Amino acid sequence: MKRCLLLLLFFLIAAAARSQNHGTIKALVVDSVSKQPIGYSTIAVLKMKDSSLLSYTITDKNGAFTLYNINQAEPARLLISCVGYKSLRLVLELKKGDAVTDLGKVLLSTKTLQEVVIKGERAPVIIRKDTIEFNAEAFKVRPNAVVEDLLKKLPGVQVSHDGKITVNGKDISKLKVDGKDFFANDPKIATRNLDADMISKVQVYDDREGDPDHLKPDYEVKKIINLKFKKALKKSTFGRAMLGGGTRDRYQANTFLNKFQDELQLSASASSDNLSGTGIFGDGFHTPVLQAEPRGSVQRITNGTVNFNNKFGKQLKVNLIYYFNNDINDSKGTVNRQQFVGDTTFNTFSNNINHNGSTSQTLSGRLEYGSDTATSIKYNPEFSYNSNNGSSTTNATGSNNFAPLLSQSINSSASSGSSVSFRQEFTYYTRLSKKGASFSINHALSIGPSHSLNISSDQLLSYTAALQSDTLNRSAKNTSNRDDGNVGAAFHYPLTKKLSVTISASTNFDRDEGDLFTYQQNLQTGLYTIFLPDQSNNLTRKQWTEALHSELMYQFTDKISLKAGLAGQLQQVTNHFNSYTGDLDQHFNNLFPTAELHINKVNINYSEDLQQPAINDLQPITVVYSQLFSFIGNPDLKPTHRHSFGVNYFDFKTQSQVYLNLSSRVTVETNSVVRERTINAEGAEVTTPINRNGRFTTYLYAGAGKTFKKSGDWQISTNTNLNGSYGHNFFEVNDQDGYQNTIAVTLAQEISANWKDIIELRPGYSVSPAITKYQLVDYKGSSFVTQRANLGADFHLPNKISFSSNYTYTYNPQVAVGLRKNSNLLSLSVAKMVQKNDHGEFRLTCYDVLNQGISTFHYATENTINDIQNQTIRRYFLLSYSYRFNSTTTK
Numbered sequence: 001m002k003r004c005l006l007l008l009l010f011f012l013i014a015a016a017a018r019s020q021n022h023g024t025i026k027a028l029v030v031d032s033v034s035k036q037p038i039g040y041s042t043i044a045v046l047k048m049k050d051s052s053l054l055s056y057t058i059t060d061k062n063g064a065f066t067l068y069n070i071n072q073a074e075p076a077r078l079l080i081s082c083v084g085y086k087s088l089r090l091v092l093e094l095k096k097g098d099a100v101t102d103l104g105k106v107l108l109s110t111k112t113l114q115e116v117v118i119k120g121e122r123a124p125v126i127i128r129k130d131t132i133e134f135n136a137e138a139f140k141v142r143p144n145a146v147v148e149d150l151l152k153k154l155p156g157v158q159v160s161h162d163g164k165i166t167v168n169g170k171d172i173s174k175l176k177v178d179g180k181d182f183f184a185n186d187p188k189i190a191t192r193n194l195d196a197d198m199i200s201k202v203q204v205y206d207d208r209e210g211d212p213d214h215l216k217p218d219y220e221v222k223k224i225i226n227l228k229f230k231k232a233l234k235k236s237t238f239g240r241a242m243l244g245g246g247t248r249d250r251y252q253a254n255t256f257l258n259k260f261q262d263e264l265q266l267s268a269s270a271s272s273d274n275l276s277g278t279g280i281f282g283d284g285f286h287t288p289v290l291q292a293e294p295r296g297s298v299q300r301i302t303n304g305t306v307n308f309n310n311k312f313g314k315q316l317k318v319n320l321i322y323y324f325n326n327d328i329n330d331s332k333g334t335v336n337r338q339q340f341v342g343d344t345t346f347n348t349f350s351n352n353i354n355h356n357g358s359t360s361q362t363l364s365g366r367l368e369y370g371s372d373t374a375t376s377i378k379y380n381p382e383f384s385y386n387s388n389n390g391s392s393t394t395n396a397t398g399s400n401n402f403a404p405l406l407s408q409s410i411n412s413s414a415s416s417g418s419s420v421s422f423r424q425e426f427t428y429y430t431r432l433s434k435k436g437a438s439f440s441i442n443h444a445l446s447i448g449p450s451h452s453l454n455i456s457s458d459q460l461l462s463y464t465a466a467l468q469s470d471t472l473n474r475s476a477k478n479t480s481n482r483d484d485g486n487v488g489a490a491f492h493y494p495l496t497k498k499l500s501v502t503i504s505a506s507t508n509f510d511r512d513e514g515d516l517f518t519y520q521q522n523l524q525t526g527l528y529t530i531f532l533p534d535q536s537n538n539l540t541r542k543q544w545t546e547a548l549h550s551e552l553m554y555q556f557t558d559k560i561s562l563k564a565g566l567a568g569q570l571q572q573v574t575n576h577f578n579s580y581t582g583d584l585d586q587h588f589n590n591l592f593p594t595a596e597l598h599i600n601k602v603n604i605n606y607s608e609d610l611q612q613p614a615i616n617d618l619q620p621i622t623v624v625y626s627q628l629f630s631f632i633g634n635p636d637l638k639p640t641h642r643h644s645f646g647v648n649y650f651d652f653k654t655q656s657q658v659y660l661n662l663s664s665r666v667t668v669e670t671n672s673v674v675r676e677r678t679i680n681a682e683g684a685e686v687t688t689p690i691n692r693n694g695r696f697t698t699y700l701y702a703g704a705g706k707t708f709k710k711s712g713d714w715q716i717s718t719n720t721n722l723n724g725s726y727g728h729n730f731f732e733v734n735d736q737d738g739y740q741n742t743i744a745v746t747l748a749q750e751i752s753a754n755w756k757d758i759i760e761l762r763p764g765y766s767v768s769p770a771i772t773k774y775q776l777v778d779y780k781g782s783s784f785v786t787q788r789a790n791l792g793a794d795f796h797l798p799n800k801i802s803f804s805s806n807y808t809y810t811y812n813p814q815v816a817v818g819l820r821k822n823s824n825l826l827s828l829s830v831a832k833m834v835q836k837n838d839h840g841e842f843r844l845t846c847y848d849v850l851n852q853g854i855s856t857f858h859y860a861t862e863n864t865i866n867d868i869q870n871q872t873i874r875r876y877f878l879l880s881y882s883y884r885f886n887s888t889t890t891k
Contacts, residue, residue, distance in 0.1 A: 027103035037063025041082035048075035150196040169659030173222035180309040201228035244880025270304035297331035333870035350396035417452030467682040473521035475528035480514035632688040657707040715754040738777035762792035784814030800833035
């Protein structure tokens with residue numbers, strides 16, 4: 001860990017040293033005729049040798065710009081461009097030692113209609129309103145690079161080692177190819193499988209697809225990346241394939257195939273592996289993503305996806321996706337649980353073995369008509385089928401500080417089930433004749449029947465007279481149907497230039513129906529024929545909700561606005577329990593205020609909502625699940641009323657490439673649903689849900705990042721993230737009321753440094769303190785600090801050889817006796833490119849070289865402290881071969 005910290009310090013010192021040979025350029029861009037400033041012009045510094053981008057920015061609304069950290073020894077020229085003006089090129093003459101070079105006023109001339117456009121050097125960056133367009137050819141990447149490598153070069157774009165993409169500090173919502181959704185659920189399929197040299201332009205813009213009136217605050221708006229293919233590739237077939245096998249029967253296979261024909265895009269991917277997400281190949285076929293932390297199970301997964309895109313005429317776009325997934329998880333683990341009740345401490349130590357398998361198939365569609373006009377219609381259907389099976393065995397031993405052995409138990413179960421679901425969403429939107437006015441209709445429908453069967457056996461051997469030894473063998477068959485549908489309409493109208501109103505109305509129907517039949521095994525026949533009415537139920541909830549929401553928005557200035565609204569809600573809820581229990585009918589009428597204040601880059605908001613208690617909690621019956629656990633329902637439960645207050649701040653400085661993102665939210669509840677628990681001297685527990693006031697939670701996030709240099713020989717960027725939460729939760733154990741106060745904080749620092757695409761280093765460090773204390777009760781608190789240091793490294797060596805490594809050190813001091821406190825996880829990989837145009841690659845990988853991977857958790861809740869350690873996938877070697885191909889038709 002010390003080595004990682006020293007490496008972090010080294011990069012900071014190196015960055016500071018390099019800044020002594022760099023200077024700052026500033027100027028004012030104005031119209032050559034009117035002498036008025038030209039705002040939002042694109043300013044780019046290009047390397048004289050190959051026109052690659054060294055730095056870029058845009059002018060502010062006053063036409064001014066400043067470029068920092070410009071290498072004074074690098075011959076370069078300045079390219080200034082703006083829509084409607086002739087581009088201007090200036091050779092930069094920077095003198096060493098001059099901290100600031102002021103170019104004064106720079107004049108741009110307007111274009112004429114008869115002007116002849118001369119093909120030549122294109123601006124590497126063009127900004128049109130809210131769209132940033134990068135010329136891919138201006139960013140040099142290594143041979144055989146994928147789109148992810150190209151994105152790492154773009155100013156304002158950051159790609160983490162796990163493939164997550166942010167633009168100017170904001171997450172992306174989807175990635176498109178030539179304006180069409182491309183495996184919308186997983187952008188990494190495109191970024192890690194498409195070659196960078198296929199791309200002509202990269203466009204980045206705000207995701208306002210579901211917000212055409214721009215009513216959503218800016219901090220909530222994510223980004224969309226659109227990859228524009230080169231014209232020659234509009235008709236092409238290309239793809240990749242790979243196969244790998246290794247020790248301990250480890251394997252992985254992947255294939256990716258695309259056919260593009262004008263407006264038609266047909267893509268398919270398939271993969272299968274038993275590597276438990278250790279990500280030797282990541283999600284694609286480039287430099288492997290070596291997993292930093294192992295999962296708590298051994299996983300075998302097989303999946304496949306087919307993506308179809310086409311455009312029919314000028315108005316209709318069709319996107320169809322078929323997805324298949326088979327997931328098998330096997331896990332082994334130990335749990336040590338301490339439970340404090342008065343002067344008694346109950347200890348439960350258990351070993352768990354679990355097997356879970358699931359198969360799912362989904363066919364979804366997205367149809368858009370008239371999306372580029374004033375009226376648009378969108379329809380999204382989805383059909384899915386899921387099946388699952390599982391088994392588990394738990395061996396547990398119970399004791400307390402007065403008795404070394406209270407009980408021993410063996411619990412096992414086997415289950416299977418399946419479900420079918422259909423969902424659809426429909427949206428109609430149209431702009432009205434008055435500027436800024438609109439009307440929309442939305443509809444959603446969801447239907448989801450399912451069924452399951454569970455066979456369980458609970459064997460308890462008691463060593464106290466008050467608790468009898470017993471064996472419970474049961475069969476539980478569950479059938480459920482969940483239907484949900486709603487229809488809504490919204491009307492937005494500007495009353496004046498500064499005042500607008502939005503009125504929306506909706507009605508929703510929700511039906512949740514379930515039958516549970518539980519039988520005890522007849523020991524004489526071995527059949528499950530003894531019906532258990534207290535373990536069975538026939539639950540049906542029907543809920544109608546009508547809502548009307550009106551909101552006024554006043555725009556004081558361009559940077560200050562206020563929204564204030566009132567939402568009326570009517571709810572009619574019918575709860576049907578077993579035939580021998582009467583129905584529970586409920587009616588609720590509520591008014592919820594909403595408010596949102598926007599001041600420059602700060603957003604302050606307030607809202608309220610109501611959450612109904614689960615129908616299972618409302619049952620007026622007692623359910624005995626096992627000898628050690630029983631449940632009593634409470635039909636008098638009230639809905640939980642939540643008050644939510646949030647503050648957000650977001651800013652990105654284009655010229656300095658710095659972003660800052662701050663957000664905080666406080667949620668206060670009345671009538672929170674908590675569990676009242678009674679625990680006897682033998683550790684047998686009875687719970688019942690009750691309402692209590694006083695729960696609140698607070699969340700805090702702070703993120704900051706800076707790109708020191710995004711081109712030339714070096715690329716250096718840093719990210720700092722702070723996540724924190726504070727919870728004040730009510731609980732009751734054996735008639736003792738108390739509060740659990742929990743503070744959890746994680747501070748993480750990451751640095752990425754790349755030199756000429758030959759060496760890439762990614763050091764990082766995180767520290768996570770967690771504190772749990774109690775009020776009104778004498779319970780033992782918990783306080784510990786988890787630390788992690790990691791270093792990822794990639795080397796592209798001569799003779800087409802590449803080397804990758806990832807090392808992670810984790811330390812958790814607060815674990816139970818017998819569980820490991822620390823681990824060293826080191827993974828290595830070496831690859832050699834072969835065949836014509838380097839289309840083939842052999843790779844040898846070793847995961848967990850030191851064979852120390854572990855998965856441990858420690859947490860406190862109410863009056864218990866839990867320590868968990870799970871089995872993980874351990875060291876293995878894997879040899880793989882991959883091949884990529886491309887066939888282009890130019891006719």
